Amino acid sequence: MSNAPVLILLGPPGAGKGTQARMLEEDFGLVQLSTGDMLRAAVAAGTEAGRRAKSVMEAGQLVSDEIVLAILKDRMAQPDMARGIILDGFPRTDGQAAALDALLAANGQKVTAAVSLEVDDEAMVGRVSGRYACGSCGEGYHDQFKQPAHAGTCDKCGGAAFKRRADDNAETVRERLKAYHAQTAPLIAYYEGKGVLARIDAMGPIAEVRQALSSIVGQVAA
Numbered sequence: 001m002s003n004a005p006v007l008i009l010l011g012p013p014g015a016g017k018g019t020q021a022r023m024l025e026e027d028f029g030l031v032q033l034s035t036g037d038m039l040r041a042a043v044a045a046g047t048e049a050g051r052r053a054k055s056v057m058e059a060g061q062l063v064s065d066e067i068v069l070a071i072l073k074d075r076m077a078q079p080d081m082a083r084g085i086i087l088d089g090f091p092r093t094d095g096q097a098a099a100l101d102a103l104l105a106a107n108g109q110k111v112t113a114a115v116s117l118e119v120d121d122e123a124m125v126g127r128v129s130g131r132y133a134c135g136s137c138g139e140g141y142h143d144q145f146k147q148p149a150h151a152g153t154c155d156k157c158g159g160a161a162f163k164r165r166a167d168d169n170a171e172t173v174r175e176r177l178k179a180y181h182a183q184t185a186p187l188i189a190y191y192e193g194k195g196v197l198a199r200i201d202a203m204g205p206i207a208e209v210r211q212a213l214s215s216i217v218g219q220v221a222a
């Protein structure tokens, strides 16, 4: 039995899940688990799962539950999970939510809180199209909304090489938004039914969203 918090960030692509999860790591010592990052690492490493996931991700569709769950289970078996986790981009389907409940129950745990980042679809196209990240440490930036303090140098690690995701283009974002509404948004009601849902307005600036999220997380992970 573990009392470590299990937090879920729900929201469409571009809502700010990754940005806020990294801040929660800093603020509360929790561990970010991004299935998107894990899948991109599998694609880059050329593993069998990565080879199967690549074209699905490029098309903006959801990778099969089987592949995603296999990757997540491996990661959740690592000892640092005892610090508490922030799930970013997982679960995304009913099947993943049920599998997560079963995985946690086997360890005497359950979802502590699921926070829905509430945003407008149209703004998400701009957020995702302007997204880039440090090639060394992965710190996220945006052409307009979050620029490094010194142009061309990462605030976190001083790195000078940046990368953009292959799927961060306007066309694919629209596919990803469709997949979100069809397959993932219903999970908001699922967690509401369990009494663990919180909603926050995530249309404001990054610092405001961080404050709203911190006050919720502070109640369960202080």
Ligand code: ADP
Pocket (backbone or CB within 6 Å): 011, 012, 013, 014, 015, 016, 017, 018, 019, 020, 127, 128, 130, 131, 132, 140, 141, 142, 143, 145, 146, 202, 203, 204, 205, 206, 207, 209
């Ligand atoms: P997600 O992980 O939900 O797909 P990200 O955290 O990667 O979203 O954010 C998408 C892009 O929008 C990034 O470039 C990030 O810097 C920027 N961003 C995140 N939150 C906000 C916000 N509240 N206002 C404006 N831009 C934001």
Ligand code: AMP
Pocket (backbone or CB within 6 Å): 013, 035, 036, 037, 039, 056, 057, 058, 060, 061, 062, 063, 064, 068, 088, 089, 090, 091, 092, 093, 096, 176
């Ligand atoms: P993200 O980094 O969360 O924006 O995810 C990028 C892409 O990875 C998605 O568009 C999906 O193709 C895939 N992906 C990430 N997480 C999942 C998941 N939990 N279930 C299915 N596909 C996922």
